[in-house]
Amino acid sequence: MLDIAEELHRWCERGRDFAVATVVATHGSAPRPPGAALAVDADGEAIGSVSGGCVEGAVYELCQEALVSGESVLSSFGYSDEDAFAVGLTCGGVIDILVTPVRPSGAGAEEGGAGGDSTAATLDAALAAAARGETAALARVVAGPPALIGRALLVRPDGTRTGTLGGHRVLDRTAAEEAAALLDAGRTGTVEIGADGSRCGEPVVLLVESSVPPPRMIVFGAIDFAAALARVGKFLGYHVTVCDARPVFATAGRFPAADEVVVDWPHRYLDAQELDSRTVLCVLTHDAKFDVPLLERALRLPVAYVGAMGSRRTHEDRLDRLRAVGVGERELDRLRSPIGLDLGARTPEETALSIGAEIVASRRGGSGVPLTGAHTPIHHEPRSGPERLGSVA
Incomplete structure (x- = not known):
């Protein structure tokens, strides 16, 4: 989501409702990495991309549905060789996409105050930080208890944080520690912890997006x-x-x-x-x-x-x-x-x-040789890439 932070932050400043679809995990050949996003506002305007074109239409519809329902949803898209007209990735991979509705509270509103909600305020703060080129990590729940899906926590290098994941109080602290580790490495990826913040119990999967100054x-x-x-x-x-x-x-x-x-x-x-x-x-x-x-x-x-x-x-x-x-x-x-x-x-x-x-x-990690006849991967797997997530749709 932070890859289109400048545009989304402008939408937040103008109080425009939107839904954002974010790639949270990939398996096999996939055109966009975790963190890539497509957003659709209430007027139907779209920015960004999650697949390079092959599932954009279906994801666009999911965003519109999320704007109506107000609920976050995790969906998977893969290749189907049974139906040539089915929605899927023609490259043969599988991607998991989290769709989150965002209803900005408007400029100057307090987090959690009248007319807004804490998740929207946290996402707006993350978008603003990324648009300014600041270093921060955004952690969002992408799998786990339904009540936590889409919840967000913003973590800064000095240890301060904005928002809450809404579960056990230790959950925020553990999530912040995991996000800080990925931020230190400048990486975007998924981590799994327990709903109470421990490594046991009902699992919670977080997508952590790192916003760092350009290399x-x-x-x-x-x-x-x-x-x-x-x-x-x-x-x-x-x-x-x-x-x-x-x-x-x-x-x-x-x-x-x-x-x-x-x-x-x-x-x-x-x-x-x-x-x-x-x-x-x-x-x-x-x-x-x-x-x-x-x-x-x-x-x-x-x-x-x-x-x-x-x-x-x-x-x-x-x-x-x-x-x-x-x-x-x-x-x-x-x-x-x-x-x-x-x-x-x-x-x-x-x-x-x-x-x-x-x-x-x-x-x-590419070889530099022509892809024609090379029998090498088109999209190289990340060295420590995330596993696929189970859909909660």
């Missing part, structure tokens, strides 16, 4: 390839920084797609940054005086990806120089160089596409 892409080298890569990075959802020591080239006008353009020596800028495991570093300078001190540091950082541009000859020379300054073979194995996948790219835009494709493959 960073830092592009070193203010060249035309960097301008194209900045556009690809923004398209992929990164906060893009372009860094170069040469002020005549590192200007905002040359890189309109970048979130920021920094004039500094690359290694000095990198030393000053706090980076996480989602950060990708793209070194396009292919100049030893910039590359070597930068890569010496970059290859020792716990970042997701380090790639460097250059010919194979440049790459071999770069490796020798890095070894000479003490970079070990294990660290050198992390370097993606020459940068990008083999697409036969020539132009800056094609090269940027090949780099973006390699970053996605590295992040998602």
